[in-house]
Amino acid sequence: MTLTKRIIPCIDVDLDEDGNAAVYTGVNFEDLEYTGDPVEMAKRYNESGADEFVFLDITASADGRDTMLDTVSAVADEIFIPLTVGGGIRTREDVKETLRAGADKVSMNTAALENPELITAGAQSFGNQCMVVSVDARRRFDEDGEYYRAVDGESCWFECTVKGGREGTGVDVVEWVQEAEERGAGELFINSIDKDGTRDGYDIPLIDAVCDHTTTPVIASSGCGEPQHMLDAFEAGATAALAASIFHEGNYTIREVKEYLDDHGVDVRL
Numbered sequence: 200m201t202l203t204k205r206i207i208p209c210i211d212v213d214l215d216e217d218g219n220a221a222v223y224t225g226v227n228f229e230d231l232e233y234t235g236d237p238v239e240m241a242k243r244y245n246e247s248g249a250d251e252f253v254f255l256d257i258t259a260s261a262d263g264r265d266t267m268l269d270t271v272s273a274v275a276d277e278i279f280i281p282l283t284v285g286g287g288i289r290t291r292e293d294v295k296e297t298l299r300a301g302a303d304k305v306s307m308n309t310a311a312l313e314n315p316e317l318i319t320a321g322a323q324s325f326g327n328q329c330m331v332v333s334v335d336a337r338r339r340f341d342e343d344g345e346y347y348r349a350v351d352g353e354s355c356w357f358e359c360t361v362k363g364g365r366e367g368t369g370v371d372v373v374e375w376v377q378e379a380e381e382r383g384a385g386e387l388f389i390n391s392i393d394k395d396g397t398r399d400g401y402d403i404p405l406i407d408a409v410c411d412h413t414t415t416p417v418i419a420s421s422g423c424g425e426p427q428h429m430l431d432a433f434e435a436g437a438t439a440a441l442a443a444s445i446f447h448e449g450n451y452t453i454r455e456v457k458e459y460l461d462d463h464g465v466d467v468r469l
Contacts (some may be wrong), residue, residue, distance in 0.1 A: 201464070202438060204433050204437075204439065204440070204465050204466060204467050205250035205418075205467075206248075206249060206250050206429070206440055206457060206469075207249065207250060207440065208249050208252040208441070208443065209252075209254065209420070209443045210237055210240055210241070210254055210347050210443065211224065211255050212270065213256070214258070214267070214422065217325070220237050220267050220270040221234075221235070223238070224443055224444050224447060238270070239255065239275055244278075245278035247454070248454055250283040251280055252274075252278055252280055252282050253283045253284070253285070253306070253441060256285065259286040260289075260308070260361070264287060265293075265296060266284065266287040267285055270296065271284050271297065271300045271302060272301050280312050282306070283304040284301065284303060284306065285307065287308075287397060287438070288310055289317075290317070290394050291321060291324060291395075294325060294329070297326060303388070304329050305329060306333045308332070308333040308334075309362055311332050313361075314372065315378060315379070315382055316382075318330055318382040318384055322382070322385070327385035328385045330386075331385065331387070332379040332387055332388065333388040333390065334356065334359055334375065334388065334390060334409075335360045335361070335390045337357070337364070337391075337393055338350060341367040344356025345371040346372075346412070348404035348405070350404050355375070355404065356371055356372075356374065357408065359372055360392065372389075372408070373409065373412050375468055376413050380413050386415070386416045387409060387413065388420060389406060389409055389417055389419060389437075392421070395421040396444065398422065398423065398425075400424065400429055401421065401422045401431065402422060403432070406432055407436065416444065417437045417438055418438070418439040419432035419434075419440050419441065423441075424444075424450075426456045426459035427459075430463055433460070433465055
């Protein structure tokens with residue numbers, strides 16, 4: 200039986216100058232611009248046919264602060280689809296409190312890399328389905344990696360980064376997602392720093408490399424500019440496609456994306 204592919208809008212949330220939660224969009228994790236109110240946007244996407252919703256607190260890890268759980272709770276009150284929350288989750292207790300605030304899943308990047316046992320502990324305590332391991336990957340064209348793909352005629356590997364893409368780790372993405380899978384990750388959230396905000400398509404070599412070496416469901420993220428890009432990601436093995444700007448700015452509706460995919464033989468929930 201073919202699993203239905205999921206279309207997931209995402210909001211990147213930060214604190215504005217007055218300390219209020221606000222949604223921002225940018226390019227390559229930089230040049231952020233105000234986009235809207237997180238609760239209102241969540242409500243709109245819930246009503247527009249999204250399969251799931253992702254809330255990312257984009258500076259919690261880098262700033263060393265807690266996830267904005269009051270805002271998470273307000274968002275959860277407005278939606279009736281699965282909610283994934285990421286950013287600033289460092290401990291088993293953080294996982295517990297985020298789920299208690301209304302999240303169905305938690306997404307971890309920096310904390311999971313620094314303490315992989317957190318994945319195991321979370322999966323054992325709350326279930327594999329709750330544990331999403333997020334990867335902020337960037338391309339490296341050198342000989343320090345383990346798994347390579349051809350990109351623009353060159354040999355490339357993908358490095359895990361932390362703290363919102365600000366710091367490299369030297370860890371090969373493919374090696375890391377294999378370990379995350381073994382430790383109980385229920386889903387892999389694959390972001391590309393090189394493609395973020397560009398709207399010229401997902402990093403297909405990255406998605407392909409991850410899907411080739413794992414069996415855990417993969418969410419493709421970063422770079423979506425049109426429905427064809429989602430189709431490309433699904434053909435590379437992704438089980439879900441995430442997008443932000445094209446939905447936030449009204450370039451496409453979720454319904455339009457799903458109809459395009461359905462016309463091209465992709466099983467989606469219409």
